Amino acid sequence: MTGAADGLLVSRDLSKRFGGLIAMDSLDMAVRPQEILGLIGPNGSGKTTFFNVVTGIYPTSGGVVEFDGKDITNFSPQAVYRAGIARTFQRSRLSLSLSVFDNVMVGNHMRLDQGLWFNLVARKDFKRQFEENFERARDLVKVFDPPLGNRMFEAVGTFPMIDRRRIEICRALISRPKLLLLDEPSAGMTHDETKALMDDILEIKGRLEDLTIIIIEHEMGVIERITDTCVVLNFGQKICEGPYREVAEDRLVQEAYLGIQ
């Protein structure tokens, strides 16, 4: 495995079985710090499963995950988050009845004082923390879409899909994670909306230089434009990796995609 030793996120021999189904098969992967890695593959090839195993939603069936030099295999989702990994979900999982601010603040959990005394009695201190975090949340949201910053206390359910995706990414970014996992951020959006969202992501990446991103994406134009390198999965196995242009030429990759369509 080349480069596995100096990766920010490294998986070795990582597997996940659901009963008889092998959703992820001995996956070796290394994500270098500060890169944008595209995770691609046909439907059902195990991309989301990889995210779910890394973030502790599913226990592994075998193998190791290391993050930042530390073994995080089978950590709880909470511990993975505290280690510095935040994510979005393929099917948006925002709380639609809560405000934009509320949703973003959920992602900021580890930076907020959670004591009962602080929250209920020391309301002056609470006010200060609230105001600081309001500023931070609004500034972040404004990077994506300035008008959104004026609507922080409106229910997320009233916003169109593109805004919801932006809010979900803000929720993941507000705690300043080292690694951001994006699961099909363009799902359900038009071509123009997708382009706008990718501009936003590149802009954020420009501002937060230390940020590393893994993005799952079906639209190859997006992958070509924003990723430094790609990993291609098929039936839970890695069949190819490298820069998009090389990967696109690969015969196995072409077969995997053609075989599906």
Place this chain on the structure above:
Amino acid sequence: MFAVLLPGIGSAVAVTVYVILLLAVESQAAIAGLLVAGVIAVLAAARFGGMARIGRSFAERENAMNLVIILAVLAVTGFFYEDHFILLLMATVIIYVIACLGLNLQFGYAGVLNFAGAAFFGVGCYTAAVLTKNTAMPHLLILVAGGVMAAVIGSLLILPVLRTRSHYSAVVTIAFALLFKIFLEVNDTLGGPQGLPVDGMNVLGWEFNDDIEIGEDFEIAFYVNYIVVGLIVLALAFTFVRRLERSWVGLNLDALRLDETAAACFGLNITRWKITAFTLGNFLTGVAGALYAMMLGFIAPTNFTFGDSLILVSIILLGGIGNPWGLVVATTILIILPEKLQVIQEYRFLLFGAMVILILLFRPEGLLPRPLRTYLPGWRPK
């Protein structure tokens, strides 16, 4: 400045007069007429934007409106100052609202359904009975003790309650509610089916269960004592629940209710916050129970049936899940209606059931839907 308060004050005055009328009138036909008129007035107000304006008074001048409501309750109390029956009803409403604030914290915020509300209320009642008769503990402390006992006994249920995914927890609380009543009935030290006497409240020598005599022939019913203390406890509980909702803790509870998996991916300790909500909720319910027992002077297992638990849950569903003001409205309706309209007394469970079904069908967020969270009332971004 004052203009924004007007709709709120106006509606409070109107509701006060209306409630006084409703409570004072005896003829069943007149009561039915008043109820119809009330419903029409509310619908008309909603139709012409009156509700929105009243809502704005409450949202923007919160402290002032809280004061207005307290004054309104005191005005009704003053009007019926010697009417034992009506004052008992009012005090009961106040105490039930306290209990429901506890359930609201559990179900409305954390999403933990508790069908044993009356049982935890009962734990508070029996704690008061035992402590007033057997110890010299100051009575205000006994209120706290009732809450603590309810919270402690609630911890027996925590393990099963944490497994809410399968509705298992609801079933466990139902079982607990039924067992609690049976336990009381067979337990002789707690009075068995006959129940236990409870001392009236006594604070610094002031006997709460004596009518208040002023001069020769002016007498105020003793229930006024309980209305005043009840209002104070309610104000504290209300403030507590509101502050909780308007904090990161309230946000945590909403987040885990709406999506446990997503919440876990952002570091929320689901177990910790569910336990917190369940325990604090039982505490409030227990405090209410202790106060209720001292007011009644006598308690028996029949006060704490599964049916009573269902009434508490209906109040939450009817009022507006997660909205404390909704509880006030729903409790008032559910407690006062059957007492005034004798026709429905016998069918009240049927009626409550029908009301809950109608609400769930046509207005699932309840009579007063919960507004979005405002962390600091009146706060505006710069």
